[in-house]
Amino acid sequence: MVQHKKLVCIVEDKADLREGMNLMIEMSKEYELGGSYGNAEEALLEIPRIKPQVVLMDINLPGASGIACVNALKNQFPQMLFLMCTAYEDTDKIFDSLKAGASGYILKTEGPQKIVEALDDMLAGGSPMSSSIARKVVASFTKMGKDNALVETLSDREKMVLDQLAKGLIGKEVADVLDI
Structure with a gap:
């Protein structure tokens, strides 16, 4: 039986981080990179065409925020899962992300293995969060x-x-x- 990889898109404005995330997804056995974008506007044009199962989303993007992007995409594709992957730990951004439709919230400092584990958890029905975020x-x-x-x-x-x-x-x- 052939196991299909889950399609993932990445929205991250910092090119070096985006490339690292791309590599992390490409190296995994479970996931396939569907697209990688440096801003919300590009993501809003391409993600509806690609229809990934999961989107890794930064918050602080040039132009529209990652939170606004999640909100717009979640309205179009309620089944799509969003994992916020960001440096922000303030309560307002956490709750705004969750209200917009994010299923998880992980800090970039967690590292690639934790991010892949968070994707696994989310696809299994969980809502992964970094420990410090869960505490907040x-x-x-x-x-x-x-x-x-x-x-x-x-x-x-x-x-x-x-x-x-x-x-x-x-x-x-x-x-x-x-x-x-």
């Missing part, structure tokens, strides 16, 4: 839990006011709606 995600959910605990200390009336504010009403409008 867990910390964010822990903080959200504490914030939700604060909401639970509010009275029903205070929750109603908050609900109206969340809908975009301002002070006087809230007072009118709630007869305050």
Whole structure:
């Protein structure tokens, strides 16, 4: 039985890193390089034609960001998997990437073997993340839990006011709606 290689595209603006990633994919037994791009605009033109199973995506690209690129492609191809491969560790970029449709988030410093393992994990249904990234995600959910605990200390009336504010009403409008 012939085993087909999984098609991978790479979007990375730094030529030396992109070439290293290309080589990593070409040397693997499980993956085949479908295309390699230095910016989101080129990727947005070519990836829909190639239809890879997986895209390795940098965040900081010239022109449109990798996050915007993932969002656009994920809308067209919901089954396509995206592994963010970046130097960014800040929580906003992590969550923006995941919200855009990334299935995993790994730091470039992890090295080629970890990146290939992350691809394997993602194709097996996982959501691979570098340890430091996973810790930030867990910390964010822990903080959200504490914030939700604060909401639970509010009275029903205070929750109603908050609900109206969340809908975009301002002070006087809230007072009118709630007869305050």
